[in-house]
Amino acid sequence: KNQVEQSPQSLIILEGKNCTLQCNYTVSPFSNLRWYKQDTGRGPVSLTIMTFSENTKSNGRYTATLDADTKQSSLHITASQLSDSASYICVVSTASGGSYIPTFGRGTSLIVHP
Amino acid sequence: DTGVSQDPRHKITKRGQNVTFRCDPISEHNRLYWYRQTLGQGPEFLTYFQNEAQLEKSRLLSDRFSAERPKGSFSTLEIQRTEQGDSAMYLCASSLVLLAGGSSHEQYFGPGTRLTVT
Numbered sequence: 001k002n003q004v005e006q007s008p009q010s011l012i013i014l015e016g017k018n019c020t021l022q023c024n025y026t027v028s029p030f031s032n033l034r035w036y037k038q039d040t041g042r043g044p045v046s047l048t049i050m051t052f053s054e055n056t057k058s059n060g061r062y063t064a065t066l067d068a069d070t071k072q073s074s075l076h077i078t079a080s081q082l083s084d085s086a087s088y089i090c091v092v093s094t095a096s097g098g099s100y101i102p103t104f105g106r107g108t109s110l111i112v113h114p
Numbered sequence: 115d116t117g118v119s120q121d122p123r124h125k126i127t128k129r130g131q132n133v134t135f136r137c138d139p140i141s142e143h144n145r146l147y148w149y150r151q152t153l154g155q156g157p158e159f160l161t162y163f164q165n166e167a168q169l170e171k172s173r174l175l176s177d178r179f180s181a182e183r184p185k186g187s188f189s190t191l192e193i194q195r196t197e198q199g200d201s202a203m204y205l206c207a208s209s210l211v212l213l214a215g216g217s218s219h220e221q222y223f224g225p226g227t228r229l230t231v232t
Contacts, residue, residue, distance in 0.1 A: 004156075034221075043116070043205050043223030044157070089156050100170055104149075104156035 002027040004092050006105035014113055017080055021108045023073040023090035031095035035064050035075045038087045038107065047075070047088075080112045116140075118224035120206050126230045127196055134192045135227045139208030146189050147221065148181055149205040150174065157205055163189060164211070196231045203228050 004025045013019050025033070032051045036044035048057045048064040050073070056065045061078045077084055087107040094101045117140040127133050139146050144165050149157035160179070161171045165186040175181075178196075183189040193200055207221040 036223075041226075041228075043118070043207070043225050045116070045223070046220050049220060091156075100162060102159050104158065106154070106156045 002092070002094070002101070002103045004090055004103050004105035006088075006090050006108050008108060009106070010109040010111070012111045012113060013080055015080060015082055018076065018078050019080060019110065021075045021077075021088050021090075021110070023075070023092075023105055025071050025073070025090070025092040025103070025105075027071075027092040027094060027103050029094050030068060030071075031093045033064075033066055033073050034091045034093070035062070035073075036089045036091065038089055040086070044089055077110075080110075082112050082114060085110060085112045116222040116224065118206060118208055118222050120204075120224040120227050122227055123225060124228045124230075126232065129196060129198060129231055131196055132192065132194045133196060133229065134190055135204055135206075135229075136188060136190050137206030137208075137224060138188045139206070140210075140222060141187070143208035143210045143222075144186070145209045145211050145219075146183055147207045147209075148189070148191050149207065151203040151205055151226070152201075160191075193229075196229075198231045201229055201231045 007022045034049045035047040038044040047062050050066045063076045066073045087109050089107040090105040119138045121136045147162040148160040151157040163183040178194045181191045203226040205226045207223045209219045209221045211219050
């Protein structure tokens with residue numbers, strides 16, 4: 001069964017600090033991995049998309065890494081801001097013969113305190 | 115605002131009633147997706163369209179659920195005989211896919227329709 005596990009479930013940090021969120025997956029065959037940010041009551045917004053051949057991708061203060069061998073990804077947030085408080089969701093997709101099946105993690109809830 | 119709109123934003127209905135939600139994707143996007151999200155969980159894939167063709171349906175999409183995209187533009191998701199377990203946020207997303215079988219193209223999500231079944 002395809003699964004995406006995220007850790008920690010929740011995280012509280014002080015403004016200005018860095019943090020790293022983890023994503024482990026068992027999805028096969030692998031097509032791509034995405035990280036989304038979801039503010040409360042809103043739809044997810046894409047942060048990064050990585051395919052099999054990509055090890056790292058950055059988007060401003062967000063840097064995602066991918067190890068396709070160990071099936072792990074991380075999202076590193078640098079110099080956190082209050083606006084980073086949100087849920088961060090890891091999504092791993094398969095794509096075979098035109099079919100598209102995404103598997104979502106439950107998300108990590110990040111709270112940034114002043 | 116991502117350019118994907120959903121209507122209504124909130125819907126309260128009584129158990130057993132039918133409800134219909136609408137999604138308007140970004141105009142040039144050929145793919146449209148529906149997801150369901152319950153509180154504290156990540157979204158769950160329901161179905162997706164390539165233009166007007168429904169290409170994939172999750173097992174979560176029971177017989178009471180039906181989705182259409184008749185002209186390859188907006189889409190509707192109908193739930194018949196609603197149950198309390200249908201209470202969730204229903205999210206729509208769209209993307210532009212240029213290569214056959216590709217799924218790496220960024221998805222843009224709408225704000226969602228929150229359904230409460232009493």
